[in-house]
Amino acid sequence: MRLALPGGDGAIRRPLVMGIVNVTPDSFSDGGRHAGVEAAVAHGLSLVAEGADILDVGGESTRPYSVSVSAEEELRRVGEVVRQLAKRAGVPISIDTSKAVVAARAVELGAEIINDVTGLEGDPGMIRVAVESRAGICAMHMQGTPQTMQIDPRYDDVVADIHRYLAQRRDSLLAAGIPLDRICLDPGIGFGKTHAHNLELMARAGEFLDLGVPILVGHSRKGFIGKSLEQALGRPATLEERDGGTAGSSCGLATAGIQILRVHAVGLVRSALELYCATVAGGGRRA
Numbered sequence: 001m002r003l004a005l006p007g008g009d010g011a012i013r014r015p016l017v018m019g020i021v022n023v024t025p026d027s028f029s030d031g032g033r034h035a036g037v038e039a040a041v042a043h044g045l046s047l048v049a050e051g052a053d054i055l056d057v058g059g060e061s062t063r064p065y066s067v068s069v070s071a072e073e074e075l076r077r078v079g080e081v082v083r084q085l086a087k088r089a090g091v092p093i094s095i096d097t098s099k100a101v102v103a104a105r106a107v108e109l110g111a112e113i114i115n116d117v118t119g120l121e122g123d124p125g126m127i128r129v130a131v132e133s134r135a136g137i138c139a140m141h142m143q144g145t146p147q148t149m150q151i152d153p154r155y156d157d158v159v160a161d162i163h164r165y166l167a168q169r170r171d172s173l174l175a176a177g178i179p180l181d182r183i184c185l186d187p188g189i190g191f192g193k194t195h196a197h198n199l200e201l202m203a204r205a206g207e208f209l210d211l212g213v214p215i216l217v218g219h220s221r222k223g224f225i226g227k228s229l230e231q232a233l234g235r236p237a238t239l240e241e242r243d244g245g246t247a248g249s250s251c252g253l254a255t256a257g258i259q260i261l262r263v264h265a266v267g268l269v270r271s272a273l274e275l276y277c278a279t280v281a282g283g284g285r286r287a
Contacts, residue, residue, distance in 0.1 A: 001092060001112040001136035002181045003214050014277045015254050017270050018094065018262040019044070019052030020220065021085070023059045023077045040081045041088070048089050050267035054113065054260070055089055057082050057106075058096030062117050062191070071099045078102070079109060086110020094138070100125030107133040113184075115216075117142055117191065119169045131177045138184040138216055139169045143192025153192040159204045162187050166211055184260065186216040190223060198224035202249060206256035217253055218262035220246045220269075247272040251280075 023040045044055050059077035060069050074097065086093045086109060094113035095106035100123045103114045107129070113136040120126045120139050130137050141162045143153050155161045166185045173183055187201050187208060202224075208215045219225065225245040229237035237245070243265040250261050250269050254276060263269045 001134075003113075003136045003184045012254060012257075012277055013259075014273045015250070015258055016053040016260045017051060017266055017273070018054040018056050018216070018260055019047030019050070019266040020262060020264050021047070021055055021057045021081065022061075023057060023081050024061045037080045037084070041084045044081070044085045044089055047266045048091055051270035052091060052266045054092050054094055055085055056094040056096050056113075056115055056262060057085065057111070058115075059102070060097065071101045074099060074102050075105055079105060082106045082111050083109040092136075094136075098122040098126070100129045103135075104129045104133065107135050112136060113138060115186075116140065117188070119165075120173065121169075127173075127176050130173070134182070136182050136184065137173060137178055138186055139166070139173065140186035140191065140216075140218075141165050141169075141188040150192065153194055153197065155197065158193065158197045158200055159207055162201070163208060163211070166208065170211060170213060180213060184214045184216050185211055186218060189217060189219045195224050195227050198222070199228070202252070205253055205258055209257050214259040216260040216262060217258050219249055219253070220261075220263040220265070225249065243268055251276040 021040055021044045047055060057078050059074040078095065082093055082095060092112040093110055094115045095103055095111040096115045097103050097106065098116050098118040103126060114130060115138040116122070116126060117140045119141060120130060120137065166187065170183060170185060174180060185208065189198050189201055193201065202219065205215070205217060221242045225242050226237050229241055229245050246263055246265060247269045250263065251272055253261060254273055261269065
């Protein structure tokens with residue numbers, strides 16, 4: 001699948017909205033409510049009805065300190081979900097995995113994008129799958145692993161350091177034979193970053209655009225949103241308030257030119273972006 005950048009005309013364009021379908025019993029955000037095939041497919045179709053441009057299906061939690069599952073278990077969770085959504089959703093399906101065998105099978109079942117939180121470095125076979133499948137590729141930055149990433153993460157300059165890493169991954173993917181128009185990069189909000197790191201990445205997200213490929217940001221419901229709202233409100237933020245914070249920060253990311261936003265509350269974020277681009281931003285157009 002091609003992930004080419006739109007032509008530039010100076011207008012603020014609405015980012016594509018990637019809806020999250022967690023087929024896991026231990027998701028940090030939804031408590032496993034969509035862990036079964038029927039529930040996950042229904043949830044994915046509801047996200048499309050709310051305006052999702054892409055669906056991202058994942059069968060393994062990558063929250064801090066999460067425990068990895070086997071490829072067999074991951075495939076058991078996501079295989080039928082990917083197959084049904086690929087036939088019924090009418091939008092591209094992304095598989096959120098760092099395992100080559102899971103990615104390969106998901107593509108066979110209809111997935112068009114491979115979204116790998118390890119930047120395609122976690123499994124030696126992933127590059128081959130990426131090349132042979134001709135799927136779109138999203139490579140993310142993560143410092144450490146889900147088990148270690150929040151243990152004192154450090155950077156000299158969080159934006160410059162991650163920009164350097166993503167440039168290296170882009171060049172490695174190109175050298176492996178993956179065309180530029182099939183590559184997307186993700187700075188990895190919340191993956192080995194402190195609260196301050198996340199805020200700086202959000203504020204300076206536009207600095208990644210010179211990498212020459214679409215930039216995906218997955219900020220939805222994450223801890224930095226909850227902490228920021230708690231500081232402002234003087235109490236813990238509810239899930240609904242985190243979604244509101246996600247929608248507000250999504251508009252800031254649209255202004256920065258970010259092309260893809262990975263979110264849970266698709267309807268809320270999509271409506272916020274549409275109105276923001278049509279009014280405050282002076283008439284943005286869909287990416």
